[in-house]
Amino acid sequence: MTDPTTVPLEPTEPGEAGAQGAESNPYAAVIFDLDGVIVHTDELHYRAWKGLADRLGLPFSRTDNDQLRGVSRMRSLELLLAGRADSYSEAEKVALADEKNKDYRDLLNELSPDDVSEAVRCTLWALQEGGYRLAIGSSSRNAGLILRHIELDGWFEAVADGSMITHSKPDPEVFLKAAELLGLSPAECVIVEDARSGVDAALAGGFHCFGIGDAAGHPDVTWAIESLPDMLAVLLPGKPLPPIVY
Ligand code: B16
Ligand code: MG
Numbered sequence: 001m002t003d004p005t006t007v008p009l010e011p012t013e014p015g016e017a018g019a020q021g022a023e024s025n026p027y028a029a030v031i032f033d034l035d036g037v038i039v040h041t042d043e044l045h046y047r048a049w050k051g052l053a054d055r056l057g058l059p060f061s062r063t064d065n066d067q068l069r070g071v072s073r074m075r076s077l078e079l080l081l082a083g084r085a086d087s088y089s090e091a092e093k094v095a096l097a098d099e100k101n102k103d104y105r106d107l108l109n110e111l112s113p114d115d116v117s118e119a120v121r122c123t124l125w126a127l128q129e130g131g132y133r134l135a136i137g138s139s140s141r142n143a144g145l146i147l148r149h150i151e152l153d154g155w156f157e158a159v160a161d162g163s164m165i166t167h168s169k170p171d172p173e174v175f176l177k178a179a180e181l182l183g184l185s186p187a188e189c190v191i192v193e194d195a196r197s198g199v200d201a202a203l204a205g206g207f208h209c210f211g212i213g214d215a216a217g218h219p220d221v222t223w224a225i226e227s228l229p230d231m232l233a234v235l236l237p238g239k240p241l242p243p244i245v246y
Contacts, residue, residue, distance in 0.1 A: 172205025
């Protein structure tokens, strides 16, 4: 990960108070992206989109699926249809997106608490113990359902999802909504994202942002991390990594 000692923790507009045990920074809350950060649904999205593409006789690869991270459902459909998008009416496109979503929600039944890594559980536990408030900022309209399947719904004080916004990432709307639900300013919240469009959204909203996976390669991300517990070195400096709790 990026050495936190080389990344100045100087917010442009400091908040009033950091979390307990983190007096050296201004953050009171952590807003997590869901898909790709808390749980990996890429393969389930792939299977649902691939089924639709096959029925339409269109090519769709896992590499194509990677391009849809953080992208809204309707925008994802436009990308899948590519040059053929104009052959469908708006009503037909909505019906196609609904068809994919029905298959995807059926596939979500495969998700269980076992799909949440120990690294994720450990990080959430440590942040909560350290006094941070936790929230979700996800483009997915299925965020609530996913959280229920993985049984983490009780961990997040606020959940802003795709059903509450008109503009998807890279627009900052979903993160601003999460901050609003928490009653905090962007300077008091830090974002965790796996998609480059999500990092753009965070920065556009005035948030500092951890990038993991593909987002770690974003040139402007505040901190690039390899695994989720790496963020604890920044948010809970000097504290030993807690034991895995589940
Ligand atoms: P849905 P995130 C995003 O969630 C996914 O990364 C993206 O692949 C998906 O197209 C989008 O949600 C919309 O999802 O069809 O369930 O509404 O990464 O922002 O948590
Ligand atoms: Mg994501």
